[in-house]
Amino acid sequence: MVKLRLMRMGKKKQPTYRIVATDSRSPRDGRFIEIIGHYDPRREPSAIAIDNDKAVAWLRRGAQPTDTVERLLKISGAWDEFKGTKAAS
Numbered sequence: 001m002v003k004l005r006l007m008r009m010g011k012k013k014q015p016t017y018r019i020v021a022t023d024s025r026s027p028r029d030g031r032f033i034e035i036i037g038h039y040d041p042r043r044e045p046s047a048i049a050i051d052n053d054k055a056v057a058w059l060r061r062g063a064q065p066t067d068t069v070e071r072l073l074k075i076s077g078a079w080d081e082f083k084g085t086k087a088a089s
Contacts, residue, residue, distance in 0.1 A: 004058060004065040004073075006039065007032060016040045019050060019069055020026040021058045034058075039072060 006017040013051045017039040021057035036058065037050030055078040058063070065073060073079040 002033065002058065002063040004036060004055065004063050004069045006066070006068060014042065016042070019055075019072065020041055020060070021054075021063055024064075037072075037076075048072055048075055050076040052076060052081060056082045 001024045002021055004019065004021055005028070007022075007029055008015055008017055010016040018030055018032075018035050019037040019039060021034045021036060022032040024079075026032070034054065036055050037048070039049075040047040048073065055076075059073075059078075059082045060061045070079065073082075
């Protein structure tokens with residue numbers, strides 16, 4: 001099964017994350033199929049850059065997001081686009 005999940009990057013104690021589509025059997029920082037976006041939790045406010053078109057395409061193909069990635073997709077508006085609801089602006 002394909003999952004949308006975070007892949008840790010950055011130095012020790014200074015994490016940044018890539019949001020990737022990957023096989024659920026591969027390790028957290030292992031092989032991935034495609035990079036969907038980036039997430040930097042250390043900035044104030046947190047920096048989230050997600051390619052909504054790619055994310056929605058993967059969701060429509062059956063990819064399952066982790067809980068954290070689902071929250072990030074809701075913030076970016078990709079989750080509402082996937083579900084077919086209007087984003088509250």
